[in-house]
Amino acid sequence: MQRNFSFLTDITDDDKRLLSRFLDWTEMAEEKYITKHSAFLDERQCRLCEKVMASVKYENYLLWGGYEGAERKMLCVYPQYGDEDIKSSFPMTAVTFKYRSEDKLSHRDFLGSLMALGITRDCVGDILVGDGRTSVFVKDTAARDVMSVSKIGRVGVKTEDGFDPSTVIMPEFREITGTVASLRLDSVLSLALRISREKASALIKGGAVEISHVRTEQTSKHVEVGEKISARGYGKFLVKSVDGVSHKDRLHITICKYI
Template sequence: GLRVDFGGGYQGAERARAMYIHEDFAGTPSGFDIACLKASWNGQFARLSHRDVLGALMGLGIERDRLGDLLVTADSVRILCDSKMAEYLLQNLTKIGAVGVNCEMADLAGIAPREERCKEIRATVASLRIDSIAASGFGSSRSRAAADIAADKMKLNWQPVKSASQTVKEGDIISMRGRGRLEVAEVRGQTKKGRTVVVLKRYI
C-alpha cells in the first residue's frame, strides 16, 4: 500500500531522497526538506574540484548522507543539503581548502535540469548475467567485468553486486566506478542461436 517518490532538488539529480507515501494518504507531502547553498570564490586565482568541496564539508563534521549533489563551476558550487544543515553551513563554511569562500542561500528553481548524453548499444548476449551485460555495455570482457565485481566496483540499482552470476532485467541500472552508468533499456527476446538481444543505454 505504499508508493515511493524520489527528489534531489532538481530534475536529473544523482543523489536523491526517498519519500514513502501510503495510498490512503489524502494530503500533500511537505516535501523532501532540501535546501541549496551557493559558495563562491575568485575563479581567476583558484580552481576547486568536487573533491575539494566534499573534503571541506566532511571537515565540518557533515555526514555524506546529509548532502545531495555538489554542482561545481569555475568560481562557485551549489551545495544541496538537508534543510536543517543549511544555516550551519552558511555560518561555518568559510574556506574550501586554503581558498576563502562567500556563502549565501540559493533558489532550487535556479538549477538547470541535468542534461545527460547517452549512447545506445544493441548487443546479443549469452545470458542476462550481469557480467555479460556489463561487458557488452562497457566494452570489456566478461572476465574483466567479473574482476570489477570482485573488487566491489560495480552496483546494480545502486546496491553492491554480490555475484557475477546475478541476473538483470529491463529497466535495471548498472553503475561502475570510474566508468559511469548503464541502463538495460530493452530485452528483445532470443535469436535463432539462443542468444538474448538487448538494447543498452550508456550514459556518457
C-alpha cells in the first residue's frame, strides 16, 4: 500500500520503506493479533517512528533499548491484550565484557570488533563503555557470536551474559539558556556555541554539524525539542525545551551541553 509521509521532512526512500513496514505491523496487530519486533533503530529512526505512530493514533507500541535512557532501540508493535511484560519479549541480549581497568578500550574498538564478526550495525544497540567493564546490547541472533569473543583489538576480554543497570554512567550536562528568533539550526547552534550566526552557518555549510547523527548543511533546518546536535570540535548538545516567548517574540530555550 502506498503511504503518504508528506508531513515528514528530509526522509529518504529507505526511511519510507521502513516506516511503511511499521504501519503494516500495526494492521497485523489489530487484525491478526501478531506482535512484531524491529532490529535496532538509531535515534533519528526512533523519532520518525514516534511521529508516524502519532499520525495514525496507534498507541500499542514500545521503543526499548534494554535500559532506561538507551539511545538505540528496537520497536515492538503489539495487539491490545492483557498485562504481558512487553519489555521481556524483546529479542535482545546484554553481553558484558570484562578486562583489566588499565586497558583502555573505546566504543569504536568494540563496534569494530563486532563488525569484523560479520554482525551488521542494526544488530547492535548501545555500547556502554566503563572502566574495565563494557556492556553491549545485541539481537538474540548475534548473542552467541558476541559471547565467543575473547579479544577486543589486542586486549583479552571475558564475556558474561547480563547487564547491571547500576553500572550505567549517566551523562552530565551544563545548561545554556537564551533566546532565539526561531528554531532554525543556525540560530540554535549560535546560542549553543556562543558564536555569531554567521560563524554557525559556516560550520553547518562546511559539513561539521549533525542532527541526531545525520549530517546536514541546511542552515535553515528546523530543530525539534529532544534532538541532539553535534558540532565538530565543539561537542554535543541536547535541545531540552522551549520555555516561552519574549515580548519581542523571541523563543526562550534551554540547551544542555554534554560534559
